[in-house]
Amino acid sequence: xxxxxxxxxxxxxxxxxxxxRVFWPLALALVVxxxxxxxxxxxxxxxxxxxxxDIGIAIILAVSLTIVNGFTGQFSIGHAGxxxxxxxxxxxxxxxxxxxxxxxxxxxxxTMSGLYGAKADAAFLTGGEGxxxxxxxxxxxxxxxxGVVVGLxxxxxxxxxxxxxxxxxxxxxxxxxxxxxxxxxxxxxxxAAKPLSVPLSVGGSLGFGNVPxxxxxxxxxxxxVLTLIFAYRLKQSSTGRAMLSIREDEIAxxxxxxxxxxxxxxxxxxxxxxxxIAGGLYAHTIGISLSPVDAGFQKSFDIxxxxxxxxxxxxxxxxxxxxxxxxxxxxxxxxDTLMKFAIVGVPMLVVGASLLAMAGKPARKSPEKKxxxxxxxxxxxxxxxxxxxxxxxxxxxxxKRFGIDLGDYRLILFALALIIMMIxxxxxxxxxxxxxDGALYRPVRDFFTARxxxxxxx
Amino acid sequence: xxTLLQTLKDALTIGSLYALIALGYTMVYGILKFINFxxxxxxVLGGWLSLVxxxxxxxxxxxxxxxxxxxxxxxxxxxxxxxxxxxxLIGFTIERLAYKPLRGAPRLNVLITAIGxxxxxxxxxxxxxLFGTSPRKIPSLISDATLFSIGDVQVRLLDLVxxxxxxxxxxxxxxLVFHTKIxxxxxxxxxxxxxxxxxxIPVDRVISFTFILGSSLAAAGGFLWALNxxxxxxxxxxxxxxxxLKAFVAAVVGGIGNVRGAMLGGLAIGLLEGFGSTYVNxxxxxxxxxxxxxxxxxVKPGGILGKAVVExx
Numbered sequence: 001x002x003x004x005x006x007x008x009x010x011x012x013x014x015x016x017x018x019x020x021r022v023f024w025p026l027a028l029a030l031v032v033x034x035x036x037x038x039x040x041x042x043x044x045x046x047x048x049x050x051x052x053x054d055i056g057i058a059i060i061l062a063v064s065l066t067i068v069n070g071f072t073g074q075f076s077i078g079h080a081g082x083x084x085x086x087x088x089x090x091x092x093x094x095x096x097x098x099x100x101x102x103x104x105x106x107x108x109x110x111t112m113s114g115l116y117g118a119k120a121d122a123a124f125l126t127g128g129e130g131x132x133x134x135x136x137x138x139x140x141x142x143x144x145x146x147g148v149v150v151g152l153x154x155x156x157x158x159x160x161x162x163x164x165x166x167x168x169x170x171x172x173x174x175x176x177x178x179x180x181x182x183x184x185x186x187x188x189x190x191x192a193a194k195p196l197s198v199p200l201s202v203g204g205s206l207g208f209g210n211v212p213x214x215x216x217x218x219x220x221x222x223x224x225v226l227t228l229i230f231a232y233r234l235k236q237s238s239t240g241r242a243m244l245s246i247r248e249d250e251i252a253x254x255x256x257x258x259x260x261x262x263x264x265x266x267x268x269x270x271x272x273x274x275x276x277i278a279g280g281l282y283a284h285t286i287g288i289s290l291s292p293v294d295a296g297f298q299k300s301f302d303i304x305x306x307x308x309x310x311x312x313x314x315x316x317x318x319x320x321x322x323x324x325x326x327x328x329x330x331x332x333x334x335x336d337t338l339m340k341f342a343i344v345g346v347p348m349l350v351v352g353a354s355l356l357a358m359a360g361k362p363a364r365k366s367p368e369k370k371x372x373x374x375x376x377x378x379x380x381x382x383x384x385x386x387x388x389x390x391x392x393x394x395x396x397x398x399x400k401r402f403g404i405d406l407g408d409y410r411l412i413l414f415a416l417a418l419i420i421m422m423i424x425x426x427x428x429x430x431x432x433x434x435x436x437d438g439a440l441y442r443p444v445r446d447f448f449t450a451r452x453x454x455x456x457x458x
Numbered sequence: 459x460x461t462l463l464q465t466l467k468d469a470l471t472i473g474s475l476y477a478l479i480a481l482g483y484t485m486v487y488g489i490l491k492f493i494n495f496x497x498x499x500x501x502v503l504g505g506w507l508s509l510v511x512x513x514x515x516x517x518x519x520x521x522x523x524x525x526x527x528x529x530x531x532x533x534x535x536x537x538x539x540x541x542x543x544x545x546x547l548i549g550f551t552i553e554r555l556a557y558k559p560l561r562g563a564p565r566l567n568v569l570i571t572a573i574g575x576x577x578x579x580x581x582x583x584x585x586x587x588l589f590g591t592s593p594r595k596i597p598s599l600i601s602d603a604t605l606f607s608i609g610d611v612q613v614r615l616l617d618l619v620x621x622x623x624x625x626x627x628x629x630x631x632x633x634l635v636f637h638t639k640i641x642x643x644x645x646x647x648x649x650x651x652x653x654x655x656x657x658x659i660p661v662d663r664v665i666s667f668t669f670i671l672g673s674s675l676a677a678a679g680g681f682l683w684a685l686n687x688x689x690x691x692x693x694x695x696x697x698x699x700x701x702x703l704k705a706f707v708a709a710v711v712g713g714i715g716n717v718r719g720a721m722l723g724g725l726a727i728g729l730l731e732g733f734g735s736t737y738v739n740x741x742x743x744x745x746x747x748x749x750x751x752x753x754x755x756x757v758k759p760g761g762i763l764g765k766a767v768v769e770x771x
Contacts, residue, residue, distance in 0.1 A: 153756060156756060159565060167703070169748075179742065296696070301577065412582050415576075422570055423556075
């Protein structure tokens, strides 16, 4: 008997619908990108646009790691290795490619490139941008190939052991990049070299800073939109469901006929591809000098913090957490703004506490209790958020009072947040749910509709 | 011949330090089945605490070493003991506050908590009023004058002390684990936590003891490391992280959860790294270690002395 998947393929699909399925994400990415570049960026200062750019790249990284750590339930702690590989491949393509094609490594910005905008008479897309786009894809693909290599050990290794192998992978990438020659090849040397005959130098331990700076809000947010749509569709698809089943119980999934290794490797490949794209975008950002440290485990841990705080398995959670984790350090440097948060935080505490008092307990044998729909979930969420916001503003107040720069303590605060989160709310901000599945709406509904326990003790 | 002997000496020194640190990883993994990422930061803490203690102690004793020479022979052991005690206490506190609430939680959560603890220790160690971000020189507690030489290879008292202390501590641990009551309890808990609890073994107390033991061995590792290289890097320096990672690799290569395996693995990794960097390419010393890790995991996932674990349904 043909499988459900095969039979589904027999259902005729109109070519128009097929084209639309491919077209609309691209169209949406284009629209969002253009809006970001020409509406948002023109209305904010250069510093904020750099912030928004960093958040975009962080979102791509966090969502891509979600596919491995959240969907397939494997634990990769070498994700920065893919970032670095993508970045270095893309960077060397644009750097050396620009020499070969245009004679110099400076960027030829069109209207869609450059963080601080292009000349008014610039073309919509220039040849340099074409090269940049090609370099991004090439970086992603090389990274994806390495994803196969890193994913294959998952055939034999589980859990912690696989985590160590991924860690080792990231460190090996770091050390190998460090060993490359530090001096970039001169224009003459490049012209004299036969194509692909010499290993290209990428700056070694000094970093690779001379990459033409093409990255702009347009490119980053177009990539963010595509990554989010891809992850969303993946989660709904049969491939995604197979991945989720591996996360829930690998042995049971295997017993049900899921090709576990196949899907685990796929998870690594997809995640590596998007991380490679993010690396390419990162390498071409103004003010960034790609360096071997970017492949190290400290960078990997940054991405893991985002994914874990957002909720392992939640795309929207990872994206939200990526934005918060990237933006919070800036907030910590401006205690005055942070102190004003108390205006929101304190009322949240009061409202949350009174809601909790009103919520009562779920009736003992009600279906709500069975399905885990607790009317107290919503008030608790409000109180939790209130505690965090009030705590932050209190911290800002104390820091200002004693003249401490909270920016110095940002990593300590993140580390504490990670520990406390694991102890008090191990599922992270959204758990495995998504904003579009009603992760934020459901607790509210439960609060109003759950059948309550009447009198006595539960 | 001299190169061979020199390499052997250095490799054995480094290898015995790896082994000492690997013991902490392996004991915690054996009992709680998670990688204690914070262990390498305890090593750092041990190194820095011994520096601070040594400096304070010498000032208190009124000894000035700025002109050269070494402190009296009994200063070293005092510093070592104090550093080990402090780190043991810190290890105990970490276990109680961060890991104990997660007993029975999924292993991934504990792993993430360990990463959090590691980041916390690293970044708080960098604070200006703690250890700061610049490297410092540890006072020479043990003379580094040449004791005797074999060919061109000079053997210092320092080298003998480093290897000797590491080996003594490992022998002591071996005795503790295999020949005492608490050691038997530790082995029972690592064999099966639930059953050990049912047999009346105070599981929580054994786990706490394991952490104290592992952390004080880590402190000794940090102390010896600092003595050996005399300059101690800032708490979040990559070299510390690599030290921790390699010690961990040693634990895995030897067979994680196995005390003797950790010692064997430490020496193996030290030798591999030493000979690889002398005879092949010094720049790739980290690559050998991680390549060995991946190779061992793929060929014999249980490690040299470990047993392969079959997952039961």
